[in-house]
Amino acid sequence: MTAILQLNGVEKAFGGLKALDGVTIDLNEGEILSVIGPNGAGKSTLFNVITGVYTPDAGNILFRGRSVVGLAPFQVTTLGISRTFQNVHLFPQMTVLENAMVGQHCRTKAGLFGALFPFGSTRREEARIRERAVAALEFFGTRLAGYRQRQPAYVLSYANRRRLEMARAIATEPTVLLLDEPTAGMNPRETLELRDNINRMRDELGLTLLVIEHDMRVVKGVSDRVIAMDYGKPIAEGTYDEVANDPQVIAAYLGTKAVG
Amino acid sequence: MPAPLARAWKPALIAGIVVVYVSAVGLIEQFAEVYAIGTQVSLARVLLLLPLFLAGWVATRTTVERGERKVLAMPQAALSGAVTGLVGGAMVSIVLLAVDAIDPDTIGEVLIAVSTKLLGIVSFDQSLGTGIVLWLVLGAVVGALGGVVRALSPGARRVVLAGPLTIGVLAILQRVVSTAIKELGFRPDFLYDSKTSGLTWAGGIAAAVIVTLAVVGRDVLRSRPEAAAAPAARPAAASTGLGGFTTRQLVQGAVAIIAVLALPWVIGTALSGTVGTVMIFILLGLGLNIVVGFAGLLDLGYVAFFAFGAYATALLTGAQVNTTDGAGDPAFSLGLNFYVAIPIVVLLAAGVGLLVGSPVLRLRGDYLAIVTLGLGEVVSTLVTSKWAEGLVGGPQGMRDITGGDIGPTDFQNNPRHFYYLALVFVLLALYTSWRLQYSRVGRAWNAMREDEQVADAMGISTTRYKLLAFATGGAIGSLGGALLAIQLGSLTPRSFDVNVSILALAVVILGGLGSLRGVMVGSLALVGLPGFLREFEEFRPLALGAVIIAIMLLRPQGILPNVRVTEDIADEDRDQDAWARAAAGQPATETSAVEPA
Ligand SMILES: Nc1ncnc2c1ncn2[C@@H]1O[C@H](COP(=O)(O)OP(=O)(O)OP(=O)(O)O)[C@@H](O)[C@H]1O
Ligand SMILES: [Mg+2]
Secondary structure, three states, X not given: OOEEEEEEEEEEEEOOEEEEEEEEEEEEOOOEEEEEOOOOOOHHHHHHHHOOOOOOOEEEEEEOOEEOXXXXXXXXXXXXXXXXXXXXXXXXXXXXXXXXXXXXXXXXXXXXXXXXXXXHHHHHHHHHHHHHHHHHXXXXXXXXXXXXXXXXXHHOOHHXXXXXXXXXXXXXXXXXXXXXXXXOOOOHHHHHHHHXXXXXXXXXXXXXXXXXXXXXXXXXXXXXXXXXXXXOEEEEEEOHHHHHOOHHHHHHHHOOOOXX | OOHHHHHHHHHHHHHHHHHHHHHHOOHHHHHOOOEXXXXXXEHHHHHHHHHHHHHHHHHOOOEEEOOEEEOOOHHHHHHHHHHHHHHHHHHHHHHHHHHHHHOHHHHOOOOOOOOHHHHHHHOOOOOHHHHHHHHHHHHHHHHHHHHHHHHOOHHHHHHHHHHHHHHHHHHHOHHHHHHHHHHOOOOHHHOEOOOOOOEOHHHHHHHXXXXXXXXXXXHHHXXXXXXXXXXXXXXXXXXXXXXXXXXXXXXXXXXXXXXXHHHHHHHXXXXXXXXXXXXXXXXXXXXXXXXXXXXXXXXXXXXXXXXXXXXXXXXXXXXXXXXOOEEEOOOOOOOOOHHHHHHHHHHHHHHHHHHHHHHHOOOOHHHHHHHHHHHHHHHHHHHHOOOOHHHHOHHHOEEOOOOOOOOOOOOOOOHHHHHHHHHHHHHHHHHHHHHHHOOHHHHHHHHHHHOHHHHHHOOOOHHHHHHHHHHHHHHHHHHHHHHHHHHHOOEOHHHHOHHXXXXXXXXXXXXXXXXXXXXXXXXXXXXXXXXXXXXXXXXXXXXXXXXXXXXXXXXXXXXXXXXXXXOOOXXXXXXXXXXXXXXXXXXXXXOOOOOOO
């Protein structure tokens, strides 16, 4: 197995607070790696430094062997790392389909000239954008199909907003997909459905996934490996069972500072 | 508090304040002699009673109480409306009594519009006592009408409102319509009274009846069973017309084209000039709509592009600068043909867009607004300055701008000819906006408007698309400036102050951000209306302010918002959502995954 995404000693501080304190992670091609940890452990910050929202203070981040440190978020996405947000961020006034079509932006080229004179290649490109966006939406079966695609995103139910956000990320045709608490706010049935969908993302779309998740049934059901973080540091790494039974992890979740 | 009163007091209070306000600023007196119909119904009186009608309408709204939708049935609706109107009328009466007690002319020393004369007008030209009785009675009646109209089914409401709205439109457009009738070779006497210039009772009622019958007829035709079944059969019928259009669409299109082409010959020379100005502002609106409506960049200095387009056109086509002793050659000038100059102006304006855009790339929202406001002022100051006097004439401006004429046309002196030049420009800008709206570029702009950081995270270079928005918007705005230069033949910096930026923004906001139809309607309402009915001219700033505040409060998406955004969401859905959330104490979850067949 080759590591497609490597973090080497990544640090990020906000003022005096070390949100990431020497994080070293290898994400192997084709695996699903879950990141768990109590609130404020630095999980979302990890996503933000990978995707270029923040620049790390120290350390390096390599994607396919090339450093992505210092790149703007749109450049990182174009290279093939896409993401969702812990608090769903859609384009609420745009339709569901248009949201997904925005995902195709970085894989297409048409500019001002193409818009004004929509012939030949522009027309074919627009058709392709639409086709792939629909395909991304239909990854979730009928949930985002049919009339829903013409509705503005803000009328969607909470669970569907999360699905749309994932579909939009899929529409960017990434190699690595980062999901930040994808099941947060979903009911048990929806959570289980999404667990299966996350597995399908790897099996059917061939994605490599880094998933932040609080629901342990989901973590157990999707992860090839699990990393537990606390105070900006990975404190345990291994299979689900290894990490779940790690005394340091249990201590971290119980809120006491890990001892010895 | 009894139920009708509980609903009534707020709308009534607001209506009362509106009535007092429009009176106190002089609007009522201005319109006292402008007759809508006969000599009894002046626009002033309509304006005095309309707030109470609207208050009755608002008071009768459907409310959600403890999770239940409360819809008022007809008798209660009439009652709630009447109570509202009565309370509103009573409030106006109290103010009238107070003003009378203090003495209107004393108040007039502070609020200059207030006078004994105004008091008389607001008392319906009766004694104060009779006036107050009238306010109470008319208030209750008008308010009740508002409530009743609200309680009607949408179909019935359309029928009932068709007549009054027809009269209203004909009254407001009295100059336009009577000129049009004259230009067509008829005498407008049957519709408009030549003495009051308002509608005649017979003409007004006849027009109202005809339009009402037309609405009824159309509704009856639509509700026939065959017609109701038609939408399903439409795909088959659609292929019968030319090039995929139905016959109906072809006819409508042809009528629209003929109407647009014939317009200047119907409305007369003077009004054609007004329409020309409307079209200049449509261009400004379309350009600004790209920046603000599509890309979400609040630009308050848009006048910069207007000025640039005007002055660049003047310089490239070889105009003269005004000097203290006549005219002189500017420091730089090219005697280019107008049609060669225009593409150059547009390209240069796009360049100015990049220049304006680059320093403000990192700014958002309010900060962007303030900095662009400043940049707009910089341009106004520059063209006025001593430093630029040799180039653009400083405060004296420029003159002898000519060009564009082909053969017998005279764009400068014949507003009808100018109309066609402006039409070509507007069509170009419309085509550009329309194509961009649903393109990859348009989607990138919209995404950026909705959430800049997320757009970035989804692979959109926000820097690039911000600059592209400023450049495209600036290019279209410069076309407006070029037209102004041709229309006036001379330029002074006074035409390019901050008011242009504000008016252009109001045009965009009134119609609904992002909506192309909205820009046209907004420009007609804010630029055209004052030209059609001169009495509006003085109150444009007031109208601007009122319109903007009202829209922000009532319809944040504008009057004619970009339809695709709202078409699927009926009021009902929103009420239901609110109800469901309140009932569950949490965000509404999915109700059903089943798709309607
Ligand atoms: N932009 C910021 N400015 C200042 N502090 C920040 C910022 N972003 C994150 N932090 C802080 O960094 C720490 C880690 O935050 P982060 O959001 O990464 O935690 P998390 O593991 O995702 O937690 P949660 O489970 O609540 O989502 C927190 O203490 C947070 O307050
Ligand atoms: Mg987080």
